[in-house]
Amino acid sequence: MLCNASLRSIVLQAGHIRVFPKGRVQLRDLRWGLGSRVGAECPSSRKFRAAKAMMVDTGATAERGTIVDMLPVKENMEDNDCAIGGLGSEDGRLSCGYSSFRGKRASMEDFFDVKMSKIDGQTVCLFGIFDGHGGSRAAEYLKEHLFENLLKHPKFMADTKLAISETYKKTDSDFLDAESNTYRDDGSTASTAVLVGNHLYVANVGDSRAVLSKAGRAIPLSEDHKPNRSDERKRIESAGGVVMWAGTWRVGGVLAMSRAFGNRLLKPFVVAEPEIQEQEIDDEFECLVLASDGVWDVVPNEDAVSLARAEEEPEAAARRLTETAYTQGSADNITCIVVRFNHDKAE
Structure with missing residues (x-):
């Protein structure tokens, strides 16, 4: 099926400001560059909707910082639309690309999120893949609230692993409360990577997956539930x-x-307690791939890493992984984020 060129472009959710307690978040020294490639190719039709994002300066003082949500809204995606884009730090030390495609499914239930900022002088980056099932609401809720809740956790910097674990479980409880008067019972996976300085935390609930490329080797940082x-x-x-x-x-x-998150009728058997792996970033770390099972159903870990390493830009790598999964016969929504560590860049 072809992407309908007459359909509207994806609406962007740019400039959604997250404000946190005094002294916690400082954005004044952080300047992120962002790029999108118009005319890139969708897996099914050689076209895509360019997904731009921008940072909005609200004039926040040094006493109150901001976290900026820089990704497009992933709701009401029209026939076979794609979201493809990339962003990175001004110094070039870290960059990421994302690609999300409805594929052969009748509806889009994948969501994703990326946030970058400075907290207490440390660079903090958050990447997340949320693959819904039985509906899109749980995945959408995670995109809207999971990282926001995590960054508000009082021990986020002091004990990041504890903060992630408690935030996952609290967000699941909050979602169930928010949906208590509905007849829906959908759920969602969550595969997230949180980078605090040089320390990487990968947390997983469900069968989305994170795989690291280290010195050319594919190292899984999560195990499917x-x-x-x-x-x-x-x-x-x-x-x-x-x-x-x-x-x-x-x-x-x-x-x-x-x-999984949600799935009220299957509690307490289906839980949202994450398994968390920690890694200290060193010069052998090349890139990190997070993706929904629309990729992993048809692309082995080793092949995903090889494809990601073959592309110079993470945006191109994410797009190529999406295309490969589609052409390999994936019958699911397909979403991935590729994070590249650029160790040769100067401070």
Whole structure:
């Protein structure tokens, strides 16, 4: 199917300001460059909607900082529209590209988020992939609230791992409360990477995945939460749940993953407690790939890393991964973020 050239461009959600307590966030010394390539190719039609983002200066004083949401809204995406773009720090030490495509699904349930700032003098970057199931609301809620809640956590800088774990669980509880008067029971994965200075935290719930390229080797930084994983099956059955075969292994014969946000009817068997891996960034770290299972269903970890390393720009790498997954037969929404570590850049 072709991208309809007459359809409207993706609406941008630019300049959404997040304000935090005095002394926590300072943006005055941070200047991020951003680029989008008009005329890049969509997997299905060789066209795409250019996704631009911009930073808005609100005149915040040194006493109050800002976090800026710099990505397009991912709702009401029209027939086969794509969101493709990239951004990076002015000094060039870190850059990222993103690509998101509805693919062969009837609706778009993937969301993603990127935030960058300075907190207490440290560079902080947050990247997230949220793959919805049973509807898009849970994934959309995570895009709107997960990183906002994390950055507000009082121990975010002092104990980042604890802050991530508590924020995941609180955001899940908040979402269930917000949806308590609806008839929806959708859910979402979350694969996130949080970089504080040179320390990387990768947290995962569900079957989206993060893979690191280190000295040319593909190193998984998450393990898919599948019901037939021995430890997951034991946890589910200990809580009184069952794991059944229904085309694939499913919790209660329904959900093909063992951890997710939302899915009220499957609580407490399906939880939003993340598994977190920590890494100290060094000169061997080349790039990080985060993607929904629309990529991982058809592209092995090693191939994803090879494709990402072959492209000089992370935006081109993200676009190529999306195209590859589509042409390899992915039947799902396809979303990925590629983060490149540019160690040769000067301060």
